[in-house]
Amino acid sequence: MRAISPLSLISAVTTLVTLLLVLSPSQALASPVSSVKRATSSSYWLANIQRQGSVAFGSDSSYAVYRNVMDYGAKGDGSTDDTAAINAAISAGSRCGWGCDSSTVTPALVYFPPGTYMVSQPIVMLYYTQLVGDALNMPTLKATAGFQGMAVLDSDPYDSSGANMFTNQNNFFRQVRNFKIDLTGMPQTAGAGIHWQVAQATSLQNIVFNMIPGSASKQVGIFMDNGSGGFMSDLIFNGGNYGAFLGNQQFTSRNWTFNNCNTAIFMNWNWAWTLKSVSINNCGVGLDISNGGSTNILIGSVILMDSKLTNTPIGVKTSFTSNSAPATAGTLIIDNVDFSGSTTAVAAADGSSILAGGKVVASWGEGRQYSSTSGSRVQGSLAAPSKPAALLDSSGKFFERSKPQYENLPASAFISVKSFGAKGDGVTDDTAAIQKAMAGVNSNQVLYFDHGAYVVSKTISVPNTIKMTGEIWPLIMATGSFFSNPGNPQPVFDIGTAGQSGAVEITDLIFETKGPAPGAIMLKWNMASAQGASGIWDTHVRIGGSAGTQLQSDKCSKNPSSTAVNTGCEGAYMLFWAGTKSSGVYLENTWFWVADHELDLTDHNQINIYNGRGVYIESQGPVWLYGTSSEHSIFYNYEVR
Numbered sequence: 278m279r280a281i282s283p284l285s286l287i288s289a290v291t292t293l294v295t296l297l298l299v300l301s302p303s304q305a306l307a308s309p310v311s312s313v314k315r316a317t318s319s320s321y322w323l324a325n326i327q328r329q330g331s332v333a334f335g336s337d338s339s340y341a342v343y344r345n346v347m348d349y350g351a352k353g354d355g356s357t358d359d360t361a362a363i364n365a366a367i368s369a370g371s372r373c374g375w376g377c378d379s380s381t382v383t384p385a386l387v388y389f390p391p392g393t394y395m396v397s398q399p400i401v402m403l404y405y406t407q408l409v410g411d412a413l414n415m416p417t418l419k420a421t422a423g424f425q426g427m428a429v430l431d432s433d434p435y436d437s438s439g440a441n442m443f444t445n446q447n448n449f450f451r452q453v454r455n456f457k458i459d460l461t462g463m464p465q466t467a468g469a470g471i472h473w474q475v476a477q478a479t480s481l482q483n484i485v486f487n488m489i490p491g492s493a494s495k496q497v498g499i500f501m502d503n504g505s506g507g508f509m510s511d512l513i514f515n516g517g518n519y520g521a522f523l524g525n526q527q528f529t530s531r532n533w534t535f536n537n538c539n540t541a542i543f544m545n546w547n548w549a550w551t552l553k554s555v556s557i558n559n560c561g562v563g564l565d566i567s568n569g570g571s572t573n574i575l576i577g578s579v580i581l582m583d584s585k586l587t588n589t590p591i592g593v594k595t596s597f598t599s600n601s602a603p604a605t606a607g608t609l610i611i612d613n614v615d616f617s618g619s620t621t622a623v624a625a626a627d628g629s630s631i632l633a634g635g636k637v638v639a640s641w642g643e644g645r646q647y648s649s650t651s652g653s654r655v656q657g658s659l660a661a662p663s664k665p666a667a668l669l670d671s672s673g674k675f676f677e678r679s680k681p682q683y684e685n686l687p688a689s690a691f692i693s694v695k696s697f698g699a700k701g702d703g704v705t706d707d708t709a710a711i712q713k714a715m716a717g718v719n720s721n722q723v724l725y726f727d728h729g730a731y732v733v734s735k736t737i738s739v740p741n742t743i744k745m746t747g748e749i750w751p752l753i754m755a756t757g758s759f760f761s762n763p764g765n766p767q768p769v770f771d772i773g774t775a776g777q778s779g780a781v782e783i784t785d786l787i788f789e790t791k792g793p794a795p796g797a798i799m800l801k802w803n804m805a806s807a808q809g810a811s812g813i814w815d816t817h818v819r820i821g822g823s824a825g826t827q828l829q830s831d832k833c834s835k836n837p838s839s840t841a842v843n844t845g846c847e848g849a850y851m852l853f854w855a856g857t858k859s860s861g862v863y864l865e866n867t868w869f870w871v872a873d874h875e876l877d878l879t880d881h882n883q884i885n886i887y888n889g890r891g892v893y894i895e896s897q898g899p900v901w902l903y904g905t906s907s908e909h910s911i912f913y914n915y916e917v918r
Contacts, residue, residue: 544566
């Protein structure tokens with residue numbers, strides 16, 4: 278879908294590519310400036326635990342998964358230009374950049390200690406990168422007055438011909454969290470915080486964007502031109518022309534705050550976008566979905582829910598009319614939004630009032646409304662949906678909980694599975710070691726999976742009181758005869774037992790199969806939890822298409838001329854199952870993906886993987902799904918009973 282050129286700022290810099298950006302990763306500084314690990318001024322556990330992660334299916338045994346930018350020469354002193362050092366930390370190790378498109382065997386977890394890092398050119402996020410600032414004292418990335426480039430952080434740079442480093446709709450697996458991004462040292466006519474052109478398994482969390490306020494400001498917090506994504510939460514935008522300039526196929530965004538922006542959110546285009554828990558303060562326009570005008574609306578649909586506007590004259594600006602085109606474009610649902618601080622809740626593109634402000638809007642919508650096969654246009658109040666109390670928080674909003682980062686726990690609370698004998702080498706059967714580790718940590722500790730590939734041949738029984746997290750998505754790989762019978766499927770991770778209650782937290786893991794496992798249920802959730810006690814965040818199930826899975830394009834390439842099932846390319850039985858006795862299940866930014874194309878082999882061909890079922894919800898209690906996606910299973914992607 279083609280959208281308007283967003284800003285003179287952005288269109289100009291897409292062709293302004295600095296020498297730093299066109300260098301291949303291998304031309305950047307390849308190793309730390311010192312072999313001695315620098316001391317950190319923070320007690321944040323992530324900076325202080327023992328590092329022993331490795332890439333099971335890579336070719337370089339010395340490859341560093343974890344990097345501290347200060348080990349590569351960054352100062353963070355507020356005056357030194359740290360651009361080259363930060364980009365060196367990201368790119369060390371012949372990582373996936375120009376000409377690569379995707380790779381799962383060169384991951385990097387890049388840590389920024391507290392400090393102010395001056396940057397004069399974009400910090401380029403290569404594929405499979407997590408940029409993590411200190412959670413106790415967030416570092417600042419501050420653009421210099423002469424900054425040249427599209428944005429301070431760039432997830433998908435353009436070259437001088439306008440081509441991207443990565444295919445935007447396949448730009449998976451990246452995170453940015455715990456930063457302040459400061460544009461106030463730049464001229465007010467230029468500057469963007471993050472160019473976030475991404476797809477699934479991506480997230481932004483706990484980021485503050487500081488921009489120059491005022492009607493003359495042209496600065497942007499997030500610039501997103503396209504992609505197929507993802508999830509963002511816990512963001513604050515101060516000042517600027519647009520807090521967030523958005524364009525993507527589908528996205529979920531939660532807990533955003535906008536202060537003193539000219540327009541808080543400008544929706545350039547989309548297929549579907551959910552905005553929840555948005556606080557808009559002292560802005561000119563809250564949400565602009567008018568792009569394209571009434572003859573060519575570029576916005577598919579938007580849900581705005583559980584939100585509040587204060588001292589913002591126009592809440593939502595729209596181009597939808599009784600005869601706007603396309604017929605289904607410009608769909609808007611407003612659910613429990615407080616427009617008490619807006620003169621006009623919904624305005625036409627010319628500013629005329631469609632819905633007056635000054636009140637809480639329980640349920641209002643515009644778009645096409647269907648009854649059976651017949652449809653008609655609607656623009657007005659809707660019957661408020663029924664909301665079970667078990668799904669709501671104490672204020673009457675749908676409950677939500679951000680991914681835990683355990684910032685208040687000491688490094689000593691993190692217990693590595695390798696301490697219990699797990700290898701994570703993609704070959705050794707780690708079943709017994711992982712099961713021992715599950716029993717060996719208490720509820721005040723966190724079980725830590727160093728990066729690697731942990732092969733399991735039988736069910737892992739997950740206790741009902743455990744926290745676990747991983748180093749940039751370590752792999753849990755199911756394999757063997759135990760998982761081979763679809764007539765008797767078995768869980769890989771069996772979480773709690775039916776009739777139990779407890780608290781389980783899982784973050785930053787990936788579950789795969791090693792070869793066909795048509796009898797594997799990758800995750801089964803059995804137990805009950807109180808609201809907010811349990812959850813799974815930034816954790817994904819990926820079947821086939823990547824190194825070590827034995828379900829790649831060399832065996833499973835798509836063959837349109839054949840309808841026969843290749844049993845050597847069967848995936849799993851089911852990706853996620855919430856059982857009948859489960860409740861309090863909270864999933865956020867979880868991608869259940871049966872790969873439809875190759876990530877690691879150079880052909881990047883489309884592939885055929887035959888996976889039985891996606892996400893199956895039998896729970897009779899509350900279940901929350903935020904920013905989840907389930908793709909390419911045979912019988913269903915989601916089934917809720």
